[in-house]
Every structure is written in C-alpha cells, then in structure tokens.
Amino acid sequence: MKTGGEPTLAVLGATGAVGSVLRGLLSERRDVWGEIRLLASPRSAGRKLPVRGEEVEVLALDEEALEGVDVALFHLPDDAAAQWAPVAAAKGAVVIDSSAVFRAEDDVPLVVPEINAHAARVRPRGIVASPDCTTLALIVAVGALHSAWGLESLVLSTYQAVSGSGREGVDTLRRQLAEVAGTDLGTKPGDVRRAVTGAGPYPAPIALNVVPFAGAGTTDGWTTDEMAVRAETRKILGMPQLPVSVTCVRVPVVTGHSVAVHARFENEVTVPQAHEILAAAPGVVLCDAPGEGEFPTPADAVGTDPTWAGRVRRALDDPQALEFFVCGDNLRKGAALNSVQIAELVASPG
Amino acid sequence: MKTGGEPTLAVLGATGAVGSVLRGLLSERRDVWGEIRLLASPRSAGRKLPVRGEEVEVLALDEEALEGVDVALFHLPDDAAAQWAPVAAAKGAVVIDSSAVFRAEDDVPLVVPEINAHAARVRPRGIVASPDCTTLALIVAVGALHSAWGLESLVLSTYQAVSGSGREGVDTLRRQLAEVAGTDLGTKPGDVRRAVTGAGPYPAPIALNVVPFAGAGTTDGWTTDEMAVRAETRKILGMPQLPVSVTCVRVPVVTGHSVAVHARFENEVTVPQAHEILAAAPGVVLCDAPGEGEFPTPADAVGTDPTWAGRVRRALDDPQALEFFVCGDNLRKGAALNSVQIAELVASPG
Missing domain, CATH: 3.30.360.10 (Dihydrodipicolinate Reductase; domain 2)
Structure with missing residues (x-):
C-alpha cells in the first residue's frame, strides 16, 4: 500500500464481471492512487483479489469501510447504489456511480471524459454518474x-x-x-x-x-x-x-x-x-x-x-x-473504463 | 400429372435450399398448375423430388426442356439466370426471376403481389423480377x-x-x-x-x-x-x-x-x-x-x-x-413464396 498525498480509491462491487475488468484497468493504467480498497457484500469479504500486482483482501461494505475514502467507484446493483452512494458522499468521498439510479438526476452530472469532462466539476450531491453501456x-x-x-x-x-x-x-x-x-x-x-x-x-x-x-x-x-x-x-x-x-x-x-x-x-x-x-x-x-x-x-x-x-x-x-x-x-468503455476515467479526472482535475 | 387447360410450370433450380421450400409451397397452396416440371443442372438430372405428393424426376435444363412451359420460376445463380431467362421467354414462358440480374432493369417489373400486382401485367421482355430477401x-x-x-x-x-x-x-x-x-x-x-x-x-x-x-x-x-x-x-x-x-x-x-x-x-x-x-x-x-x-x-x-x-x-x-x-x-416470403405468388398472379391474373 502506498502512503502520502495520493488519494484513496474504494471499489464497490469488485468481484463481478465489471469489477474484474476494473481491477485489470487499475493495474494497467498510470497509477494515481494511494490505497485501493476493495469492498463487497459480506459473503465476498475475506477473498483476496489482484490489483496492481498485489493481492488485496476484500472488505465487507459498511460505514467504517468508507472512512477516509477520497473517490468511490460504485459498480453495484441499483438498490445497493441508492443505499450506499449518499453514505459514501456524506463521508466525503466523490462517488462515481455506474448504476441507473442517478443518471437522470438534475443535480448529478453524467460524464464521459472525452465529451463533457467539465461537468464532473459541479457535483452538488458529491455524486458523478457514468452512462449506460x-x-x-x-x-x-x-x-x-x-x-x-x-x-x-x-x-x-x-x-x-x-x-x-x-x-x-x-x-x-x-x-x-x-x-x-x-x-x-x-x-x-x-x-x-x-x-x-x-x-x-x-x-x-x-x-x-x-x-x-x-x-x-x-x-x-x-x-x-x-x-x-x-x-x-x-x-x-x-x-x-x-x-x-x-x-x-x-x-x-x-x-x-x-x-x-x-x-x-x-x-x-x-x-x-x-x-x-x-x-x-x-x-x-x-x-x-x-x-x-x-x-x-x-x-x-x-x-x-x-x-x-x-x-x-x-x-x-x-x-x-x-x-x-x-x-x-x-464492460470496458461501456462500464469499468469510463468510471475509472472519471475517477482519474476527479482525482487530478488538471 | 394433370392434363387440360391448366398452365405448365417449370421450376429452375429445384434442388437448392430455396427450391426445397418452393416445392413445399407448391404442395401446400391451392393447386393452379397442370404439369410441374423440375429443371436443374445436368448433375442433378434423374433425381426424384417430391411435389404435390408425387415423386417428380428432375430434368436437365436445356432448350428442349423449356418447350411448352407457361410460367418458369427461376431460382438460379445470377450468371445462369442471365443466360436462360431470355431463352425461356423466347419460347413463350413468363419468367419469374429471383436473381439480381433483372431487378433494376426499366423494362422488367419488380413485383410484390401485396403491393404492386398491377406491375406484373406489363412485361416487355417476358420477365418479372422478384426482389431481394x-x-x-x-x-x-x-x-x-x-x-x-x-x-x-x-x-x-x-x-x-x-x-x-x-x-x-x-x-x-x-x-x-x-x-x-x-x-x-x-x-x-x-x-x-x-x-x-x-x-x-x-x-x-x-x-x-x-x-x-x-x-x-x-x-x-x-x-x-x-x-x-x-x-x-x-x-x-x-x-x-x-x-x-x-x-x-x-x-x-x-x-x-x-x-x-x-x-x-x-x-x-x-x-x-x-x-x-x-x-x-x-x-x-x-x-x-x-x-x-x-x-x-x-x-x-x-x-x-x-x-x-x-x-x-x-x-x-x-x-x-x-x-x-x-x-x-x-427463404419463404423472401424468396420462394414471393415468386410463387407472382407465378399464381401471372397464371390467373383475375
């Protein structure tokens, strides 16, 4: 685990098909992250999954696990996203959500970095949505x-x-x-x-x-x-x-x-x-x-x-x-990649 | 084989996938035909194929085999259609052609009986084309x-x-x-x-x-x-x-x-x-x-x-x-059926 000023990234839903692609992308791309925390349902907690060449233990998603997170990448079913996004945002994380829950909300930007990176700067609810595949x-x-x-x-x-x-x-x-x-x-x-x-x-x-x-x-x-x-x-x-x-x-x-x-x-x-x-x-x-x-x-x-x-x-x-x-x-640009791109944009708005 | 005033139908290309569907349609639909003659390349000649519950011997396609044909249903490759359609027409048959050869010709009607049945009446070259599937x-x-x-x-x-x-x-x-x-x-x-x-x-x-x-x-x-x-x-x-x-x-x-x-x-x-x-x-x-x-x-x-x-x-x-x-x-409306419908229209223009 890195230390210092680099932001902490949490991945919620790290064990699914998109989560697997996402861990691959985090391992391949320029590494801008400090800690990368993998969070999932309690039944997946304790598993070890590879990220950036290291085995990282999956933690159960709860309020405590969201402490100190700078950016939270949500790849959860709609109901879980609706429940946990406000919690993560209230703890100070910028939530990048890939569910359908927030995409149509006026106070949640819907971002494709190649097109409307600027929109990610204004996020009244602390949430940025990623579009449908x-x-x-x-x-x-x-x-x-x-x-x-x-x-x-x-x-x-x-x-x-x-x-x-x-x-x-x-x-x-x-x-x-x-x-x-x-x-x-x-x-x-x-x-x-x-x-x-x-x-x-x-x-x-x-x-x-x-x-x-x-x-x-x-x-x-x-x-x-x-x-x-x-x-x-x-x-x-x-x-x-x-x-x-x-x-x-x-x-x-x-x-x-x-x-x-x-x-x-x-x-x-x-x-x-x-x-x-x-x-x-x-x-x-x-x-x-x-x-x-x-x-x-x-x-x-x-x-x-x-x-x-x-x-x-x-x-x-x-x-x-x-x-x-x-x-x-x-699964890449249509899901994992776009959300990682948004996360990088939020972490280093240039 | 029937006799009398009913028109003679020739099927050219009776042995392919469309030909098989076509023989089924001729067996299922109201029977307006006298003789039904099956014509194919010499290598298929002599085979017997079922039409209207009878086994009919396939004849080799040549000029003689086109004698006395009233309506000729062509399901041949483009080059064979280009060669044989004028021959059949010259012998007095109305040619219903399913190849791409004649569809764009100004003096060949392109007919879908539900839409433009009237167009089948004017056929200066004795050929009616059936559209692409x-x-x-x-x-x-x-x-x-x-x-x-x-x-x-x-x-x-x-x-x-x-x-x-x-x-x-x-x-x-x-x-x-x-x-x-x-x-x-x-x-x-x-x-x-x-x-x-x-x-x-x-x-x-x-x-x-x-x-x-x-x-x-x-x-x-x-x-x-x-x-x-x-x-x-x-x-x-x-x-x-x-x-x-x-x-x-x-x-x-x-x-x-x-x-x-x-x-x-x-x-x-x-x-x-x-x-x-x-x-x-x-x-x-x-x-x-x-x-x-x-x-x-x-x-x-x-x-x-x-x-x-x-x-x-x-x-x-x-x-x-x-x-x-x-x-x-x-294979049905997209090929065999539409050509059979045109043939019926030509045989009994009502």
Whole structure:
C-alpha cells in the first residue's frame, strides 16, 4: 500500500464481471492512487483479489469501510447504489456511480471524459454518474462529429451483447449455444424456442435469434434501454431537445455493443472530413475500408478501450446526414473504463 | 400429372435450399398448375423430388426442356439466370426471376403481389423480377403504411440471417458455432477470429459476432445489398426519389431477416392507427405487446409466410415518424413464396 498525498480509491462491487475488468484497468493504467480498497457484500469479504500486482483482501461494505475514502467507484446493483452512494458522499468521498439510479438526476452530472469532462466539476450531491453501456458505445464518436458539424437528430439501432445483462446473460447465451450447436435448428417455426431450456434474463431465446427488447419494461412502447440512451445522449451533449429515436436489440454476442447510427447535422457533411474527425477524436479508432474487410465488429472491439467506428457514408439523399457503425466493449468503455476515467479526472482535475 | 387447360410450370433450380421450400409451397397452396416440371443442372438430372405428393424426376435444363412451359420460376445463380431467362421467354414462358440480374432493369417489373400486382401485367421482355430477401422482409409492412400516410423517407438497419447467403452461409455459421460452443470465447480481442476455421462467404467471423457488411462489394462505401434495398424499395413503391438510407448487418441467425425501420410520412401518425393498418394488411401479422413478451423475432417468424411487425412507436420528437421492427422468413416470403405468388398472379391474373 502506498502512503502520502495520493488519494484513496474504494471499489464497490469488485468481484463481478465489471469489477474484474476494473481491477485489470487499475493495474494497467498510470497509477494515481494511494490505497485501493476493495469492498463487497459480506459473503465476498475475506477473498483476496489482484490489483496492481498485489493481492488485496476484500472488505465487507459498511460505514467504517468508507472512512477516509477520497473517490468511490460504485459498480453495484441499483438498490445497493441508492443505499450506499449518499453514505459514501456524506463521508466525503466523490462517488462515481455506474448504476441507473442517478443518471437522470438534475443535480448529478453524467460524464464521459472525452465529451463533457467539465461537468464532473459541479457535483452538488458529491455524486458523478457514468452512462449506460449502450450510450457509451456511440457517444464518443457522435460527440466528436457534433463538435464539428452541430448535431440535429439521431436514429439509432443497436446490436447489444449479452454481457450487458451481467453474468446471467452470458451464462444463458452459452447454455443455449451448447443446446443448438451441432443441430439443424433455426429453420422451423419455434424450433429454437422449444430446444433451449430457460431464457434467463431475456423474453425470447437469444441463441440463433435476435431479441428486439432490452430493458426492464416499457413506456408507450419504448423500452427502458431505449429511453435511457435517448435521455443520456441529450444530457451528455447538453442538448435537452435533441430528437433521438432508438431501437434496442439484443444479439447473440458475448461482449461488444454495436450501433448503426443515422446522424443529421446542421451543416453539410463529407466522408473525408468525417474520417478526419473520427481519426483525431480521443477514444475513437477509425476502421473504414469495407472493400478490404476493414469495418468494426464486436469480435474485434472486445477487450479494447476505444470506440471502433466505420462504415461511414453520407446519406445519398441528404448532404447533412451521415450513416456509420460503431462497436465498443460494453464492460470496458461501456462500464469499468469510463468510471475509472472519471475517477482519474476527479482525482487530478488538471 | 394433370392434363387440360391448366398452365405448365417449370421450376429452375429445384434442388437448392430455396427450391426445397418452393416445392413445399407448391404442395401446400391451392393447386393452379397442370404439369410441374423440375429443371436443374445436368448433375442433378434423374433425381426424384417430391411435389404435390408425387415423386417428380428432375430434368436437365436445356432448350428442349423449356418447350411448352407457361410460367418458369427461376431460382438460379445470377450468371445462369442471365443466360436462360431470355431463352425461356423466347419460347413463350413468363419468367419469374429471383436473381439480381433483372431487378433494376426499366423494362422488367419488380413485383410484390401485396403491393404492386398491377406491375406484373406489363412485361416487355417476358420477365418479372422478384426482389431481394432483405427488401421483402420489410416492403409489405412499409407499403401498407405508405398507402395510408404517404411515405417521405426511410432509415433502415438490418439483422440478416446466414441462409440469405445460401447453404454456404448456413454451413459456415453451424461450423463456427460448433467451434465456439462450450468455450469462454468472446471476451478477448480476436479470440473468436482465431478460434473459427474459415469465414465462408463472410469477411469476418459470424458466430458470436455481427458483421456490418452484406453484399458483393461497395460503391462510395455502400454495399451492394444496401444499394439494392434502396433501389428496390423505390421501384416497388413507384417512388424513384424516395430518400432511403440502409445499413445491412449479418447476424448469427440461420433463417429470418429482421429490419429496424424508421419511417417518416407526409402525415401525422398514431400507434393505434398503425396497429389497425398493419393488422389489416395482407401478408402482415401484427405482434406488438412488448411488455407481455410479444414482439417479432426471427426464431418465431422462420417457417411462416407473413411479415411479422411489432415494436411500433411514434417518434417522440416527430409526430410524422414511426419506428417499428419487422421479421420475415428470407427463404419463404423472401424468396420462394414471393415468386410463387407472382407465378399464381401471372397464371390467373383475375
């Protein structure tokens, strides 16, 4: 453990899938932290997990464990986040929360460091929220283009990976794939539905299928995921009136969210300029030579930090509209990485 | 074999995946045909295949075999279609062609019987073309809404099944799924790419992945599939200036193409009216109660005739725009069924 003036970081929810990616990131990135404290539910307390090359013992999350924490990275379920974020903030920690609880709150900034780092400075409740993984798959690329041309509207269709639903999503896809592999399934009505045992977190089979429903429920036919991507995109870009239409679809991919984007701007666009903007944008990798097999796919984006952008085309009927396709790792930039970036920003606001 | 005044039907390409679906349809539907003649390459000649409960011997495709044919259903590769369609037409057959060769020709009608049956009456070259499977996944639903409200523009993102690439696509997905099932693949950069042997017809792995490239090449960054959906939609609807933006994405589904549709109309739309229109549209099944798990998926649409439509929402920022999601069997309505419907229309123009 380090000593001195370096800030103490607490990681809440260090034992899950995102927690594992997060500990990896803390080990790989420039080390700005003093103590790193791993906190989890009492049943995980006592386990030792590697961070920065050391085995660190997991402590049970309680008020005492939050004493002296400068920055608290929350990767907890919504109910636990709602309970513990105010406690950590009251003890003086800046809370970086990845749950859905605070993202829509007016007095909680929603931050993507490449886009609106400034917003992290004003945090009346001591809480900074990190967006949903689907928003994070597209926002860095969209934000860069918006800076250049002024966004006017978005139409988005997603291709969301099962790890966005946590381990239960991954386990469900893997089990269903084992059940359909080596069969002739997928050619008769309902044959996949009858063959797979248990839909897990999904309302339909996810193996050999796509499921146009992602989220916890619907409002006027829109799913919670669709409404979240819309609201978060508006908030991060500071455009509360931006027209955004989203269709969220789950696909049989383990990790890596993709989005087909139709973006209309206030100004005329060109593909060469779009390439320049995306190639220069922090956090974006341009991958766009489809004739030579160069385009983003989740299988290539998984395990990497940036948003991969490609298939850039100007709409054939509208010189102000651009089509493109983005992929990002929903556990890295889509969760762990963005929260670590916010934590670093808060710890060293430069 | 029947005799009398009933027309003689020839099926060219009766032995492939679409041919198999087609023979099933000819056996299930109201029988308007006299002789049904099965024609294929010389290596398939002599095989016996079931149609209408009888075993019919496959004949080698040559000029003689086309004598006396009234309607010829072509399900051949592009080069064979280009060669044989004029021959069959010269012998007096009406050619219903499912290849890409004639779809864009000004003097060849492109027909979807629910939408533009009238167009099949004027066929200067004796050829009627049937659209691409992706166009057919959406056009019946879109056409019905257009009739009511007047279409102004379309933004489409597809979720295309591998059987759209023929048996090679299906074989590739099945082989790759066997290679990744039971593994932890899909969590590290390139791990799926390294694990699968042979990409088949695809420029990237299709198991545990989505591939934002469908077609034979690109023009200004647009793939041939994307350009085809745009051109065919315009031609079928008789709207040569309709703004259409398409992103075509292949997904690991065996059969059943899906499309997320953003459609803008000349008039205000409402969801209840859209439900009425879609429920009443021939060839469409409305499936739209997402809170109760009712939405279209390819696993449910496969093996069925209609286009399944659901997830109907009015754009939150534009009372003239509708979002919805459609699924259709790319081998049935997307290929065999539409061509049989055209053949029936030509045989009994009513």
